[in-house]
Amino acid sequence: MVLSNRVGSPTRTQKTYSAGKARRRAVERDSPFGGMNQRYAGRVRAPGDPANTKSTRQQKEDSFKARITSATKEMKALKMQKALAEIPYSRRARIKEGIKSIESFRQFDLLPKIQAAIHEDALKGLVDVKPSPIQSIAIPALLGQSIGPFTRTKREGFQSFLLAAETGSGKTLAYLAPALDSLKRAEAEDEAVQAWKERRAEAKKLEATPKYKGPPFDEPHPNMARPKVIILVPTAELVEQVGRVVKSLSHQAKFMSEMLSSNLGASIIHRNVFSSRGVDVITATPHLLASIAESDPNVLSRVSHLIVDEADSLMDRSFSPVTIEILDKVTPSLKQLVLCSATIPKRLDNLLAERFPDMNRITTPNLHAIPRRIQMGVIDVTKPPYQNNKLLACHDALWSIAKESAAHEGPEKGRTAVRRVMVFVNERETTQEVADFLASKGVNAVALHRDTPEARQSKMLSVFTQNDKPTIEKPEGTQKRGLQNVQVLVATDLAARGIDTLGVRHVVLYDVPHSTIDFIHRLGRAGRMGRRGRGIILLDKKDRRDVVAEVRESMFLGQALI
Ligand SMILES: Nc1ncnc2c1ncn2[C@@H]1O[C@H](COP(=O)(O)OP(=O)(O)OP(=O)(O)O)[C@@H](O)[C@H]1O
Numbered sequence: 001m002v003l004s005n006r007v008g009s010p011t012r013t014q015k016t017y018s019a020g021k022a023r024r025r026a027v028e029r030d031s032p033f034g035g036m037n038q039r040y041a042g043r044v045r046a047p048g049d050p051a052n053t054k055s056t057r058q059q060k061e062d063s064f065k066a067r068i069t070s071a072t073k074e075m076k077a078l079k080m081q082k083a084l085a086e087i088p089y090s091r092r093a094r095i096k097e098g099i100k101s102i103e104s105f106r107q108f109d110l111l112p113k114i115q116a117a118i119h120e121d122a123l124k125g126l127v128d129v130k131p132s133p134i135q136s137i138a139i140p141a142l143l144g145q146s147i148g149p150f151t152r153t154k155r156e157g158f159q160s161f162l163l164a165a166e167t168g169s170g171k172t173l174a175y176l177a178p179a180l181d182s183l184k185r186a187e188a189e190d191e192a193v194q195a196w197k198e199r200r201a202e203a204k205k206l207e208a209t210p211k212y213k214g215p216p217f218d219e220p221h222p223n224m225a226r227p228k229v230i231i232l233v234p235t236a237e238l239v240e241q242v243g244r245v246v247k248s249l250s251h252q253a254k255f256m257s258e259m260l261s262s263n264l265g266a267s268i269i270h271r272n273v274f275s276s277r278g279v280d281v282i283t284a285t286p287h288l289l290a291s292i293a294e295s296d297p298n299v300l301s302r303v304s305h306l307i308v309d310e311a312d313s314l315m316d317r318s319f320s321p322v323t324i325e326i327l328d329k330v331t332p333s334l335k336q337l338v339l340c341s342a343t344i345p346k347r348l349d350n351l352l353a354e355r356f357p358d359m360n361r362i363t364t365p366n367l368h369a370i371p372r373r374i375q376m377g378v379i380d381v382t383k384p385p386y387q388n389n390k391l392l393a394c395h396d397a398l399w400s401i402a403k404e405s406a407a408h409e410g411p412e413k414g415r416t417a418v419r420r421v422m423v424f425v426n427e428r429e430t431t432q433e434v435a436d437f438l439a440s441k442g443v444n445a446v447a448l449h450r451d452t453p454e455a456r457q458s459k460m461l462s463v464f465t466q467n468d469k470p471t472i473e474k475p476e477g478t479q480k481r482g483l484q485n486v487q488v489l490v491a492t493d494l495a496a497r498g499i500d501t502l503g504v505r506h507v508v509l510y511d512v513p514h515s516t517i518d519f520i521h522r523l524g525r526a527g528r529m530g531r532r533g534r535g536i537i538l539l540d541k542k543d544r545r546d547v548v549a550e551v552r553e554s555m556f557l558g559q560a561l562i
Contacts, residue, residue, distance in 0.1 A: 098149025167524025221278025
């Protein structure tokens with residue numbers, strides 16, 4: 001018995017069979033049904049194609065690459081309504097390289113008082129402060145300084161910019177610092193304001209003397225009710241949030257700011273904006289500002305900087321008429337228009353290309369990618385023990401968060417950290433249903449939606465925006481007690497845009513979001529500015545598993561969603 005040394009080679013029958021198979025395949029490929037039921041989309045080469053002369057190895061490599069690209073394209077085409085504009089990876093790499101050279105805010109041509117306000121007020125308490133990627137690119141570009149990946153932009157008419165960066169990446173400071181810098185420089189050159197300041201300083205000195213009996217200084221400020229910088233945001237909460245940052249910078253940088261939202265009563269708005277004090281910066285919702293401008297057109301007569309934060313919302317169908325109306329009114333005096341957003345939906349992309357073809361688009365390398373520091377887990381609600389009971393699954397998700405927190409020994413013995421969790425749903429009605437169910441199980445849960453009174457909305461959200469680390473006495477034993485250390489806000493997309501939820505590490509996606517844009521905004525409430533975060537998504541039978549799988553894969557690979 002001798003073993004054959006040709007055991008690896010195909011037999012004659014096998015050879016004939018393979019040749020036949022190859023021939024049949026070639027015929028099928030050219031038939032009207034060619035290309036169907038194939039594992040990979042192949043490429044039929046015509047005789048004489050230069051690719052035929054490539055080495056076998058090269059051909060194999062090419063076909064592998066083609067297979068991967070076509071498989072990825074096919075997969076991407078399947079999903080998510082292709083809602084987001086695509087940004088080529090070559091451009092992202094170029095920007096990433098440019099950012100490396102920026103290590104400190106001191107590298108920017110910002111006035112010393114603005115630098116001081118950033119370090120000592122806006123980012124107070126943080127050590128080793130470094131500009132975030134969007135700040136590294138946007139601040140020099142808006143200042144017209146040639147450092148980083150963007151070169152100096154041309155200055156004629158008004159300049160327009162789009163700042164697009166991930167959620168929680170410091171966009172507010174990226175647009176505020178250059179706008180305030182420009183405001184202070186213009187003020188230094190404004191003779192009327194300087195003369196008024198001198199007169200006021202003298203009058204104040206006089207008023208401080210004990211013998212002075214005359215009237216107090218009440219000469220109107222030259223900028224009375226005529227702001228130079230306007231920041232538009234979509235909701236009253238954001239007016240307060242952004243307005244607070246502006247106010248914090250105003251102490252050192254010395255300017256006057258106001259907030260306009262329906263949360264503040266109409267009389268307060270009237271008293272503040274039309275008082276004899278000047279106002280330099282206004283943070284407002286578009287509708288309120290437009291209605292004030294209607295009664296007094298002078299309000300918008302000297303605006304040099306218009307900032308549209310959350311531009312993907314403010315340029316959508318419901319807001320865009322009023323946003324554009326304000327833009328048209330400020331255009332004669334405008335120097336810079338800045339649109340700011342965490343996502344560039346295709347619709348916004350097209351609108352900008354049409355209306356502002358010369359817009360400077362400033363995007364970060366990781367735009368549209370959910371950071372890898374956010375983990376996402378999935379609970380399949382169709383499986384036991386849930387049997388399509390989503391409410392139960394949501395309760396269990398919170399239970400696992402509570403347990404994880406209780407297991408973590410905090411700095412104080414016998415105490416456990418309180419976890420603030422945001423649960424996002426698609427429909428307003430579901431918020432109350434979920435909150436009521438959780439409350440019936442002893443969870444501290446509240447519902448927030450468009451019908452919640454605005455003052456109450458702010459109060460609810462304020463718990464989740466605090467950057468503190470509350471603790472409670474460590475619960476023992478029963479499940480009910482275990483859930484005392486979670487605080488839950490059940491909300492619609494209303495709470496998903498722009499709110500700086502620094503106190504949130506966990507987000508539960510009760511419903512699968514309608515688009516990648518909503519995925520980005522909702523998951524973006526956790527893991528802000530370099531922090532870690534966790535998302536849990538509940539999948540029921542009507543949900544698109546392929547979409548969720550793809551989002552998870554993109555998150556794992558650190559790739560942009562489309
Ligand atoms: N350079 C920095 N270093 C550390 N923290 C920063 C820096 N810049 C801003 N922050 C902090 O990061 C947090 C998020 O900033 P901000 O709200 O501006 O993010 P955003 O990009 O506007 O988010 P969103 O897209 O959700 O609106 C804030 O609490 C802010 O104080």
